[in-house]
Amino acid sequence: MTSTLFTNIGELATNDPGAEDLLGLVEDAALVVEGGRVAWVGRAADAPAADEAVDLGGRAVLPGFVDSHSHLVFAGDRAQEFAARMAGESYAAGGIRTTVAATRAATDEQLTSHVARLVEEMRRQGTTTVEIKSGYGLSVRDEARSLAVARQFTEETTFLGAHVVPEGTTPEEYVALVTGPMLEAAAPYARWIDVFCERGAFDADQARAVLEAGAAHGLRGRLHANQLGPGPGVRLAAELGLVAVDHCTYLDDADVDALRDAGTIATLLPGVEFSTRQPYPDARRLLDAGVRVALASDCNPGSCFTSSLPLCIALAVRDMGMTPAEAVHAATFRGAEALDRDDVGALVPGRRADLMVLDAPTHVHLAYRPGVPLVRGVWVAGRPV
């Protein structure tokens, strides 16, 4: 088994949970990869011999981003809707229906090629693990094939039949479909099940019914909640002991307490607030209360068509009260936790060697240099991609 030494690393963020600082930073560092996993990390001066070496020229190395929330399976383009919104129209969840029509009309090959392009775009920006949801099919056939497409790219597939109630059906009929034949068809391709629990989408009872039906099929629950206004979703997530609940823009004190007590991760998606001009979620409040916070892209064609976790980090630092270290940790280690993964999200012995090299000396530059494509190289399981 060939071993590779990555050396001359100016700053290595290990995310070692045993380190004194959040990112487990090591300066003048090196890292050895063997069999696709991290075999050793430490000071370059102490590095063991390896079969081959990669000199990183003093650059910073971080774990690959773990993007725990995206909607990549779709067709069509909503650039004009975006421009209209920027000119003053408010975001309407109904815009989803445009994408549903285009997605249903697309072939499997078209959907696959579209997802491939976005996954490749994410990789170039440092994302090495991505969760992908369905939710633009909203029919038995189209949800199942959306997940079959997603499954070609990631193990982290999420059935989001309960994204919005499609036209021509009542909420009651649709929940029965989602929890019945649609779930039957989708479950073989999904690890997770998710519901958009929001006024105008699904209420708490409907969300609970969907999550319980998913659990009966072996799917673990996640939730979209408290994005557009206050609501019961976050407390439901805590009550059910979900690993993560996503958006969390409108929280009262009871919501924050519930998240802390349940240990449920709040996954914040600041690209959405950037792209819709909504208020940002208050990451500082959550962190100060002892809630774990993850950052993800929510890449989707409607409310947030960015795939850039570097931008999300810059926004989290500028507008959500996170330090650069907290934001990087949230997009790597916490992202992995939000997917209940202990094999990615950190560069410590035994974890998969998913890493990015920045054209910068430290992780701070991801926030200090907003918009600049700083990711110079990406390795997945120790191989350049």
Add this chain to the structure above:
Amino acid sequence: MTSTLFTNIGELATNDPGAEDLLGLVEDAALVVEGGRVAWVGRAADAPAADEAVDLGGRAVLPGFVDSHSHLVFAGDRAQEFAARMAGESYAAGGIRTTVAATRAATDEQLTSHVARLVEEMRRQGTTTVEIKSGYGLSVRDEARSLAVARQFTEETTFLGAHVVPEGTTPEEYVALVTGPMLEAAAPYARWIDVFCERGAFDADQARAVLEAGAAHGLRGRLHANQLGPGPGVRLAAELGLVAVDHCTYLDDADVDALRDAGTIATLLPGVEFSTRQPYPDARRLLDAGVRVALASDCNPGSCFTSSLPLCIALAVRDMGMTPAEAVHAATFRGAEALDRDDVGALVPGRRADLMVLDAPTHVHLAYRPGVPLVRGVWVAGRPV
């Protein structure tokens, strides 16, 4: 002379001033380059024959960005100052002195290599013309060599000795130095002269003295003004008939009227407001009043270390009331106007063939997909770079 046909362009932004729409958009377009210049533009179906062809796969093509305001000649890094500011400290112009010390200590080779890296980084993001200022030397020797370094990369060099008053000298002494020996030494390498006209830097009388001295040496004037608060700089720029005045964050009605009446361009630099959490300038107000608005990066290590005009466009659309078309136009055509250049900034016959290809079907995606590195390819004078 070889001619090259760029064809299968989904959307071509020509910036043709004679077109009915601001960007002079042509769909299903083609463009012919000969001798480094645009020879023909129009519908692909009507394109003339050429010696070679480049198929752009339906992607959007724009003129290269013209970044009319940057400070690329410096050494050192202020990432920690940035992190401290994000944690609550307010922006202090004094931070410039850190960079001055590092710049003075750097060799010419170090400065050159640093500028080369940033210019290359800009090119990858679509910038094909860049103005570069001195202003971190603040001594006769260091201002002159800063400009000599900048001149290796661009014709658009700007002497900004009047950036801040260095330690150990009075404002009066320093203005005498700037308008005397420093100007003598700098003028051979500069096209423009600039002053930071702001409370705590240089007042209107000092700015006028510097600009007039520059004019006597054949340098054309520009100004930093009204960035941190209201002030006389914008009206001075209009009175002197400067081609552009930069920042323009704090304007009263008389300022706006003066800009319109003088035809002076307001160059807005939203990366600064993003990176310092200051209020954004109101582009909409300026445009509605009939003022021409340019967008530039202000790339510098202190208040704004982004080199990304795509990010500036996204911010202008989100936070400054510009449409995507206005923002793209401001970063291309208006940028060229702000440098008094009629050979770049548009893709019409006779202009230099500086263009970018987006991994997107339309220019709107630059705002719709914030943070995503959408620039797939860049050509300068018809050659890929």
